[in-house]
Amino acid sequence: MATIAVLFAALAGLGYVAVPLVRDVAGIGRAITPTRNGNCVKIQSLSGCEDFWMHHESGLLYAACSAAEGKKHWFPGMANLHADQRTLNDAVYILDTNSDLKTNPKVTKVKTEGFSGLNGDGTFNLHGINVHVIPAVSTDENPTLRIFLNNHRPTLDVQGNLIDNTKTGANSTIEIFETTLGSDSMTHVRTWADPLIHTPNRVAPVDADGFLYTNDHQRKSGKHRDTIETLHPVANVGYCDPAVGCKIVYSPSALPNGLVRLSQHANRYLVPYSGRPHQTLFDFDPASKALNKVVDIPVGMPSDNVNMASNGDAFAASFPKVFDTAAVLAAGDPYNRKAPGTVIRIPAADLASAGADGWHIEKFYEADGSDVNVITNANLDVARNLLYLSGPISPHLSVCSV
Numbered sequence: 001m002a003t004i005a006v007l008f009a010a011l012a013g014l015g016y017v018a019v020p021l022v023r024d025v026a027g028i029g030r031a032i033t034p035t036r037n038g039n040c041v042k043i044q045s046l047s048g049c050e051d052f053w054m055h056h057e058s059g060l061l062y063a064a065c066s067a068a069e070g071k072k073h074w075f076p077g078m079a080n081l082h083a084d085q086r087t088l089n090d091a092v093y094i095l096d097t098n099s100d101l102k103t104n105p106k107v108t109k110v111k112t113e114g115f116s117g118l119n120g121d122g123t124f125n126l127h128g129i130n131v132h133v134i135p136a137v138s139t140d141e142n143p144t145l146r147i148f149l150n151n152h153r154p155t156l157d158v159q160g161n162l163i164d165n166t167k168t169g170a171n172s173t174i175e176i177f178e179t180t181l182g183s184d185s186m187t188h189v190r191t192w193a194d195p196l197i198h199t200p201n202r203v204a205p206v207d208a209d210g211f212l213y214t215n216d217h218q219r220k221s222g223k224h225r226d227t228i229e230t231l232h233p234v235a236n237v238g239y240c241d242p243a244v245g246c247k248i249v250y251s252p253s254a255l256p257n258g259l260v261r262l263s264q265h266a267n268r269y270l271v272p273y274s275g276r277p278h279q280t281l282f283d284f285d286p287a288s289k290a291l292n293k294v295v296d297i298p299v300g301m302p303s304d305n306v307n308m309a310s311n312g313d314a315f316a317a318s319f320p321k322v323f324d325t326a327a328v329l330a331a332g333d334p335y336n337r338k339a340p341g342t343v344i345r346i347p348a349a350d351l352a353s354a355g356a357d358g359w360h361i362e363k364f365y366e367a368d369g370s371d372v373n374v375i376t377n378a379n380l381d382v383a384r385n386l387l388y389l390s391g392p393i394s395p396h397l398s399v400c401s402v
Protein backbone atom coordinates (compact mmCIF):
# COMPACT_ATOMS: atom_id res chain seq x y z
CA MET A 1 0.00 0.00 0.00
CA ALA A 2 2.92 2.33 0.61
CA THR A 3 3.60 2.68 -3.11
CA ILE A 4 -0.03 3.61 -3.67
CA ALA A 5 0.20 6.28 -0.97
CA VAL A 6 3.27 7.68 -2.70
CA LEU A 7 1.41 7.66 -6.01
CA PHE A 8 -1.46 9.61 -4.48
CA ALA A 9 0.96 12.03 -2.81
CA ALA A 10 2.69 12.60 -6.14
CA LEU A 11 -0.69 13.35 -7.70
CA ALA A 12 -1.14 16.15 -5.20
CA GLY A 13 1.53 17.95 -7.19
CA LEU A 14 -0.65 17.79 -10.29
CA GLY A 15 -2.93 20.45 -8.88
CA TYR A 16 -6.58 21.08 -8.19
CA VAL A 17 -8.21 17.96 -9.63
CA ALA A 18 -6.04 15.61 -7.63
CA VAL A 19 -6.50 17.43 -4.31
CA PRO A 20 -9.96 15.98 -3.54
CA LEU A 21 -8.64 12.50 -4.32
CA VAL A 22 -5.67 12.82 -1.99
CA ARG A 23 -7.41 14.69 0.79
CA ASP A 24 -11.03 13.49 0.63
CA VAL A 25 -10.78 9.98 -0.84
CA ALA A 26 -7.46 8.82 0.58
CA GLY A 27 -7.98 10.81 3.79
CA ILE A 28 -4.35 11.87 3.92
CA GLY A 29 -4.10 14.47 6.69
CA ARG A 30 -7.58 13.71 8.03
CA ALA A 31 -7.87 13.58 11.84
CA ILE A 32 -10.02 10.90 13.47
CA THR A 33 -12.36 12.38 16.08
CA PRO A 34 -14.10 9.61 18.04
CA THR A 35 -17.85 10.21 18.03
CA ARG A 36 -20.61 8.19 19.80
CA ASN A 37 -18.21 5.24 19.98
CA GLY A 38 -17.27 2.61 22.53
CA ASN A 39 -20.64 1.66 23.98
CA CYS A 40 -21.33 -1.56 22.11
CA VAL A 41 -22.49 -5.11 22.67
CA LYS A 42 -20.57 -7.52 20.44
CA ILE A 43 -22.64 -10.31 18.92
CA GLN A 44 -20.02 -13.06 18.60
CA SER A 45 -22.28 -15.45 16.72
CA LEU A 46 -22.39 -13.04 13.75
CA SER A 47 -18.94 -13.16 12.19
CA GLY A 48 -17.79 -11.79 8.85
CA CYS A 49 -21.04 -10.01 7.95
CA GLU A 50 -20.20 -7.59 5.15
CA ASP A 51 -23.78 -6.45 4.84
CA PHE A 52 -27.14 -6.58 6.62
CA TRP A 53 -30.66 -5.33 6.08
CA MET A 54 -33.04 -4.14 8.80
CA HIS A 55 -36.75 -4.79 8.91
CA HIS A 56 -37.47 -1.83 11.15
CA GLU A 57 -41.09 -2.71 12.05
CA SER A 58 -40.17 -6.09 13.56
CA GLY A 59 -36.59 -5.39 14.68
CA LEU A 60 -35.32 -8.38 12.68
CA LEU A 61 -31.89 -7.81 11.15
CA TYR A 62 -30.94 -10.01 8.15
CA ALA A 63 -27.17 -10.39 7.76
CA ALA A 64 -25.06 -11.98 5.00
CA CYS A 65 -22.18 -13.62 6.87
CA SER A 66 -19.24 -15.92 6.39
CA ALA A 67 -16.30 -17.02 8.51
CA ALA A 68 -14.32 -13.78 8.92
CA GLU A 69 -10.93 -15.47 8.54
CA GLY A 70 -11.82 -16.76 5.06
CA LYS A 71 -11.78 -13.32 3.49
CA LYS A 72 -8.02 -13.16 3.20
CA HIS A 73 -8.25 -16.06 0.73
CA TRP A 74 -11.51 -15.53 -1.13
CA PHE A 75 -12.95 -12.05 -1.32
CA PRO A 76 -13.44 -11.05 -4.96
CA GLY A 77 -14.34 -7.48 -3.96
CA MET A 78 -10.78 -7.12 -2.67
CA ALA A 79 -9.29 -9.29 -5.48
CA ASN A 80 -8.40 -12.01 -2.97
CA LEU A 81 -8.95 -14.93 -5.35
CA HIS A 82 -7.71 -18.19 -3.85
CA ALA A 83 -10.91 -20.07 -4.56
CA ASP A 84 -9.71 -23.39 -3.15
CA GLN A 85 -9.57 -21.76 0.30
CA ARG A 86 -12.96 -20.08 0.15
CA THR A 87 -15.40 -20.53 3.02
CA LEU A 88 -18.12 -23.15 2.55
CA ASN A 89 -20.44 -22.13 5.38
CA ASP A 90 -21.71 -18.70 4.31
CA ALA A 91 -25.31 -18.07 5.34
CA VAL A 92 -27.98 -15.50 5.94
CA TYR A 93 -28.66 -15.05 9.65
CA ILE A 94 -31.46 -13.25 11.44
CA LEU A 95 -30.67 -11.30 14.60
CA ASP A 96 -33.77 -10.57 16.66
CA THR A 97 -32.80 -7.18 18.04
CA ASN A 98 -35.61 -7.43 20.59
CA SER A 99 -33.91 -10.39 22.27
CA ASP A 100 -31.49 -9.99 25.18
CA LEU A 101 -28.49 -8.83 23.19
CA LYS A 102 -26.10 -8.77 26.15
CA THR A 103 -26.58 -12.25 27.53
CA ASN A 104 -28.61 -14.27 25.04
CA PRO A 105 -28.94 -12.75 21.57
CA LYS A 106 -31.38 -14.69 19.39
CA VAL A 107 -29.61 -15.54 16.15
CA THR A 108 -31.24 -17.82 13.55
CA LYS A 109 -29.44 -19.35 10.59
CA VAL A 110 -31.68 -19.28 7.50
CA LYS A 111 -31.62 -22.57 5.59
CA THR A 112 -31.90 -22.57 1.80
CA GLU A 113 -34.43 -24.64 -0.10
CA GLY A 114 -34.13 -25.53 -3.76
CA PHE A 115 -30.70 -23.98 -4.13
CA SER A 116 -28.09 -26.19 -5.81
CA GLY A 117 -25.06 -24.01 -5.06
CA LEU A 118 -21.90 -25.07 -6.85
CA ASN A 119 -22.10 -28.49 -8.50
CA GLY A 120 -24.97 -29.34 -6.17
CA ASP A 121 -23.11 -28.63 -2.92
CA GLY A 122 -25.59 -25.97 -1.82
CA THR A 123 -22.88 -23.40 -0.98
CA PHE A 124 -22.68 -19.75 -1.85
CA ASN A 125 -20.16 -16.99 -1.11
CA LEU A 126 -22.00 -13.99 0.21
CA HIS A 127 -21.27 -10.28 0.09
CA GLY A 128 -24.28 -7.93 -0.25
CA ILE A 129 -27.89 -8.42 0.86
CA ASN A 130 -30.97 -6.36 0.13
CA VAL A 131 -34.66 -7.07 0.41
CA HIS A 132 -37.92 -6.21 -1.33
CA VAL A 133 -40.89 -6.44 1.03
CA ILE A 134 -44.22 -7.70 -0.31
CA PRO A 135 -46.86 -6.70 2.27
CA ALA A 136 -49.15 -9.43 3.60
CA VAL A 137 -52.79 -9.34 2.52
CA SER A 138 -53.98 -9.27 6.11
CA THR A 139 -52.35 -7.59 9.10
CA ASP A 140 -52.13 -10.76 11.19
CA GLU A 141 -49.81 -12.35 8.61
CA ASN A 142 -46.12 -11.69 8.09
CA PRO A 143 -44.93 -10.02 4.89
CA THR A 144 -43.13 -11.94 2.16
CA LEU A 145 -39.49 -11.01 1.63
CA ARG A 146 -37.62 -11.29 -1.64
CA ILE A 147 -33.97 -11.52 -0.60
CA PHE A 148 -31.39 -10.45 -3.20
CA LEU A 149 -27.84 -11.70 -2.64
CA ASN A 150 -24.73 -11.38 -4.73
CA ASN A 151 -22.97 -14.69 -4.80
CA HIS A 152 -19.27 -14.77 -5.60
CA ARG A 153 -19.12 -18.24 -7.15
CA PRO A 154 -15.65 -19.38 -8.16
CA THR A 155 -15.09 -19.84 -11.90
CA LEU A 156 -15.05 -23.48 -13.02
CA ASP A 157 -13.77 -25.12 -16.21
CA VAL A 158 -16.15 -26.74 -18.71
CA GLN A 159 -15.95 -30.04 -16.82
CA GLY A 160 -17.04 -28.23 -13.66
CA ASN A 161 -13.65 -28.37 -11.93
CA LEU A 162 -12.27 -25.52 -9.88
CA ILE A 163 -9.54 -23.59 -11.73
CA ASP A 164 -7.03 -20.92 -10.70
CA ASN A 165 -9.29 -17.93 -10.12
CA THR A 166 -6.42 -15.47 -9.60
CA LYS A 167 -6.39 -15.08 -13.38
CA THR A 168 -10.08 -15.37 -14.23
CA GLY A 169 -11.69 -13.71 -11.23
CA ALA A 170 -14.96 -14.96 -9.77
CA ASN A 171 -18.07 -16.04 -11.67
CA SER A 172 -20.39 -13.83 -9.64
CA THR A 173 -24.16 -14.20 -9.83
CA ILE A 174 -27.19 -12.65 -8.19
CA GLU A 175 -29.47 -15.01 -6.30
CA ILE A 176 -33.07 -14.26 -5.44
CA PHE A 177 -34.73 -16.10 -2.56
CA GLU A 178 -38.21 -15.83 -1.12
CA THR A 179 -39.17 -16.20 2.50
CA THR A 180 -41.69 -15.05 5.07
CA LEU A 181 -40.52 -12.53 7.64
CA GLY A 182 -38.99 -14.44 10.56
CA SER A 183 -38.93 -17.86 8.87
CA ASP A 184 -35.79 -20.00 9.26
CA SER A 185 -35.77 -21.04 5.61
CA MET A 186 -35.77 -19.31 2.24
CA THR A 187 -36.65 -20.78 -1.14
CA HIS A 188 -34.51 -20.16 -4.20
CA VAL A 189 -36.36 -18.25 -6.92
CA ARG A 190 -33.74 -17.56 -9.55
CA THR A 191 -30.03 -17.27 -10.34
CA TRP A 192 -29.06 -14.33 -12.51
CA ALA A 193 -25.84 -15.10 -14.41
CA ASP A 194 -24.99 -12.53 -17.09
CA PRO A 195 -21.81 -11.03 -18.54
CA LEU A 196 -23.12 -7.62 -17.42
CA ILE A 197 -23.28 -8.89 -13.81
CA HIS A 198 -19.53 -8.67 -13.74
CA THR A 199 -18.34 -7.69 -10.25
CA PRO A 200 -21.60 -7.20 -8.32
CA ASN A 201 -21.30 -5.39 -5.02
CA ARG A 202 -24.90 -4.96 -3.89
CA VAL A 203 -28.39 -5.14 -5.32
CA ALA A 204 -31.20 -2.63 -4.82
CA PRO A 205 -34.51 -4.30 -5.71
CA VAL A 206 -36.88 -2.21 -7.82
CA ASP A 207 -39.75 -4.68 -7.35
CA ALA A 208 -40.09 -8.40 -6.67
CA ASP A 209 -38.18 -9.37 -9.84
CA GLY A 210 -36.31 -6.33 -11.21
CA PHE A 211 -33.24 -4.82 -9.61
CA LEU A 212 -30.45 -2.28 -9.90
CA TYR A 213 -26.95 -3.34 -8.90
CA THR A 214 -23.43 -1.94 -8.84
CA ASN A 215 -20.43 -3.52 -10.53
CA ASP A 216 -17.70 -2.25 -8.22
CA HIS A 217 -14.84 -2.72 -10.68
CA GLN A 218 -14.23 -3.25 -14.38
CA ARG A 219 -11.19 -5.44 -13.73
CA LYS A 220 -11.92 -8.75 -11.98
CA SER A 221 -8.39 -9.12 -10.65
CA GLY A 222 -5.15 -7.22 -10.24
CA LYS A 223 -3.25 -5.76 -7.36
CA HIS A 224 -3.60 -2.06 -8.20
CA ARG A 225 -7.09 -2.06 -9.66
CA ASP A 226 -8.55 0.06 -6.81
CA THR A 227 -6.03 2.83 -7.45
CA ILE A 228 -6.29 2.60 -11.23
CA GLU A 229 -10.10 2.66 -11.21
CA THR A 230 -10.21 5.51 -8.67
CA LEU A 231 -8.02 7.63 -10.92
CA HIS A 232 -9.79 6.46 -14.08
CA PRO A 233 -13.41 5.46 -13.31
CA VAL A 234 -14.67 2.61 -15.49
CA ALA A 235 -17.20 0.69 -13.35
CA ASN A 236 -20.97 0.99 -13.62
CA VAL A 237 -24.54 0.49 -12.41
CA GLY A 238 -26.72 -2.15 -14.07
CA TYR A 239 -30.37 -3.14 -14.16
CA CYS A 240 -31.99 -6.54 -14.79
CA ASP A 241 -35.52 -7.87 -14.97
CA PRO A 242 -37.05 -10.93 -16.64
CA ALA A 243 -38.58 -8.88 -19.49
CA VAL A 244 -35.58 -6.82 -20.59
CA GLY A 245 -32.68 -8.94 -19.30
CA CYS A 246 -29.67 -7.00 -18.05
CA LYS A 247 -28.32 -3.65 -19.22
CA ILE A 248 -25.87 -1.06 -17.96
CA VAL A 249 -27.79 2.06 -16.94
CA TYR A 250 -25.02 4.34 -15.68
CA SER A 251 -21.28 4.57 -16.30
CA PRO A 252 -18.53 5.36 -15.66
CA SER A 253 -18.37 5.21 -11.88
CA ALA A 254 -15.44 5.17 -9.44
CA LEU A 255 -15.81 1.94 -7.44
CA PRO A 256 -19.60 2.17 -6.94
CA ASN A 257 -20.63 0.32 -3.82
CA GLY A 258 -23.68 -0.54 -1.70
CA LEU A 259 -26.58 1.30 -3.31
CA VAL A 260 -30.03 1.61 -1.75
CA ARG A 261 -33.57 2.55 -2.67
CA LEU A 262 -34.81 5.54 -0.66
CA SER A 263 -37.63 4.62 1.67
CA GLN A 264 -39.53 7.92 1.46
CA HIS A 265 -39.19 8.86 -2.20
CA ALA A 266 -40.51 6.58 -4.95
CA ASN A 267 -38.03 5.51 -7.63
CA ARG A 268 -35.11 7.36 -6.05
CA TYR A 269 -31.80 5.59 -5.35
CA LEU A 270 -28.58 6.54 -3.63
CA VAL A 271 -25.25 5.24 -4.97
CA PRO A 272 -22.11 5.54 -2.82
CA TYR A 273 -18.56 5.13 -4.13
CA SER A 274 -15.45 3.83 -2.43
CA GLY A 275 -13.45 5.85 -4.96
CA ARG A 276 -15.10 9.27 -4.56
CA PRO A 277 -15.94 11.56 -1.61
CA HIS A 278 -19.52 12.01 -2.82
CA GLN A 279 -22.60 9.87 -3.41
CA THR A 280 -25.10 10.27 -6.24
CA LEU A 281 -28.89 10.50 -6.11
CA PHE A 282 -30.60 8.94 -9.11
CA ASP A 283 -34.19 8.70 -10.30
CA PHE A 284 -35.14 5.42 -11.92
CA ASP A 285 -37.76 5.61 -14.68
CA PRO A 286 -39.80 2.37 -14.49
CA ALA A 287 -41.13 2.84 -18.05
CA SER A 288 -37.84 3.30 -19.90
CA LYS A 289 -35.68 1.61 -17.20
CA ALA A 290 -33.35 4.61 -17.37
CA LEU A 291 -31.36 5.75 -14.35
CA ASN A 292 -31.18 9.53 -14.38
CA LYS A 293 -28.70 11.40 -12.24
CA VAL A 294 -30.28 14.00 -9.94
CA VAL A 295 -27.35 15.38 -7.97
CA ASP A 296 -24.07 14.53 -6.27
CA ILE A 297 -24.05 14.68 -2.47
CA PRO A 298 -20.77 15.89 -0.94
CA VAL A 299 -20.41 13.49 1.99
CA GLY A 300 -16.67 14.19 2.31
CA MET A 301 -15.20 10.69 2.20
CA PRO A 302 -15.60 7.40 0.32
CA SER A 303 -18.35 5.04 1.45
CA ASP A 304 -19.27 1.37 1.37
CA ASN A 305 -22.93 0.40 1.96
CA VAL A 306 -25.77 2.87 2.55
CA ASN A 307 -28.99 2.06 4.42
CA MET A 308 -32.26 3.72 5.25
CA ALA A 309 -33.31 4.27 8.86
CA SER A 310 -37.02 4.15 9.66
CA ASN A 311 -37.25 7.97 9.59
CA GLY A 312 -35.89 8.15 6.03
CA ASP A 313 -32.38 9.28 6.97
CA ALA A 314 -29.57 7.52 5.12
CA PHE A 315 -26.61 6.05 7.01
CA ALA A 316 -23.40 5.31 5.13
CA ALA A 317 -20.53 3.19 6.44
CA SER A 318 -17.58 5.28 5.30
CA PHE A 319 -13.80 5.13 5.10
CA PRO A 320 -11.94 8.08 6.66
CA LYS A 321 -8.56 6.43 5.91
CA VAL A 322 -9.06 4.29 2.85
CA PHE A 323 -5.47 2.95 2.71
CA ASP A 324 -5.77 1.66 6.28
CA THR A 325 -9.08 0.02 5.37
CA ALA A 326 -7.62 -1.60 2.26
CA ALA A 327 -4.55 -2.85 4.12
CA VAL A 328 -6.54 -4.45 6.95
CA LEU A 329 -9.05 -5.97 4.51
CA ALA A 330 -6.37 -7.39 2.23
CA ALA A 331 -4.57 -8.95 5.19
CA GLY A 332 -7.88 -10.29 6.46
CA ASP A 333 -6.62 -9.94 10.03
CA PRO A 334 -8.80 -7.93 12.40
CA TYR A 335 -6.56 -8.49 15.45
CA ASN A 336 -3.18 -6.93 14.74
CA ARG A 337 -4.03 -3.71 12.97
CA LYS A 338 -7.11 -1.49 13.05
CA ALA A 339 -8.71 0.72 10.41
CA PRO A 340 -10.85 3.66 11.56
CA GLY A 341 -14.47 3.85 10.50
CA THR A 342 -17.07 6.59 10.13
CA VAL A 343 -20.84 6.54 9.79
CA ILE A 344 -22.26 9.46 7.83
CA ARG A 345 -25.90 10.56 8.22
CA ILE A 346 -27.73 12.21 5.32
CA PRO A 347 -31.03 13.67 6.59
CA ALA A 348 -34.33 12.57 5.01
CA ALA A 349 -35.30 16.18 4.30
CA ASP A 350 -32.12 16.76 2.29
CA LEU A 351 -32.75 13.61 0.28
CA ALA A 352 -36.38 14.60 -0.38
CA SER A 353 -35.43 18.07 -1.63
CA ALA A 354 -32.30 16.80 -3.42
CA GLY A 355 -30.29 19.33 -1.45
CA ALA A 356 -32.34 22.39 -2.44
CA ASP A 357 -31.70 23.87 1.01
CA GLY A 358 -28.11 22.67 1.17
CA TRP A 359 -26.73 19.43 2.58
CA HIS A 360 -26.76 18.87 6.33
CA ILE A 361 -24.38 15.94 6.38
CA GLU A 362 -23.49 14.73 9.86
CA LYS A 363 -20.57 12.63 11.01
CA PHE A 364 -22.79 10.48 13.20
CA TYR A 365 -20.17 8.03 14.44
CA GLU A 366 -16.42 7.68 14.22
CA ALA A 367 -13.94 5.34 15.91
CA ASP A 368 -10.52 3.78 15.54
CA GLY A 369 -11.84 0.30 14.65
CA SER A 370 -12.33 -0.99 18.20
CA ASP A 371 -16.10 -1.48 17.90
CA VAL A 372 -15.90 -3.12 14.45
CA ASN A 373 -12.61 -3.28 12.58
CA VAL A 374 -13.40 -2.20 8.99
CA ILE A 375 -17.04 -1.14 9.08
CA THR A 376 -18.80 -1.80 5.77
CA ASN A 377 -22.40 -1.55 6.96
CA ALA A 378 -24.31 0.55 9.47
CA ASN A 379 -27.88 1.44 10.27
CA LEU A 380 -29.63 3.25 13.10
CA ASP A 381 -32.54 1.96 15.15
CA VAL A 382 -34.13 5.38 15.60
CA ALA A 383 -36.58 4.40 18.35
CA ARG A 384 -33.96 2.84 20.61
CA ASN A 385 -30.87 4.86 19.58
CA LEU A 386 -28.98 1.71 18.67
CA LEU A 387 -26.40 1.77 15.91
CA TYR A 388 -25.74 -1.58 14.21
CA LEU A 389 -22.25 -2.03 12.74
CA SER A 390 -20.73 -4.91 10.80
CA GLY A 391 -17.85 -5.75 8.51
CA PRO A 392 -16.48 -8.64 6.42
CA ILE A 393 -13.46 -9.49 8.57
CA SER A 394 -14.93 -8.57 11.95
CA PRO A 395 -15.42 -11.61 14.22
CA HIS A 396 -18.61 -9.97 15.55
CA LEU A 397 -21.43 -7.59 14.68
CA SER A 398 -21.78 -4.70 17.13
CA VAL A 399 -24.89 -3.08 18.56
CA CYS A 400 -23.91 0.30 19.98
CA SER A 401 -25.89 2.62 22.24
CA VAL A 402 -25.66 6.08 20.76
Ligand SMILES: *[C@@H]1O[C@H](CO)[C@@H](O)[C@H](O)[C@H]1NC(C)=O
Pocket residue numbers: 153154155156157171173191193
Ligand atom coordinates in the same frame (compact mmCIF):
# COMPACT_ATOMS: atom_id res chain seq x y z
C1 LIG B 1 -21.10 -19.27 -13.87
O1 LIG B 1 -22.27 -19.56 -13.11
C2 LIG B 1 -23.39 -19.87 -13.88
C3 LIG B 1 -24.58 -20.03 -12.92
O2 LIG B 1 -24.39 -21.14 -12.10
C4 LIG B 1 -23.14 -21.12 -14.70
O3 LIG B 1 -24.24 -21.39 -15.53
C5 LIG B 1 -21.89 -20.90 -15.54
O4 LIG B 1 -21.56 -22.12 -16.20
C6 LIG B 1 -20.72 -20.50 -14.68
N1 LIG B 1 -19.55 -20.21 -15.51
C7 LIG B 1 -18.32 -20.52 -15.14
C8 LIG B 1 -17.26 -20.19 -16.14
O5 LIG B 1 -18.01 -21.02 -14.06
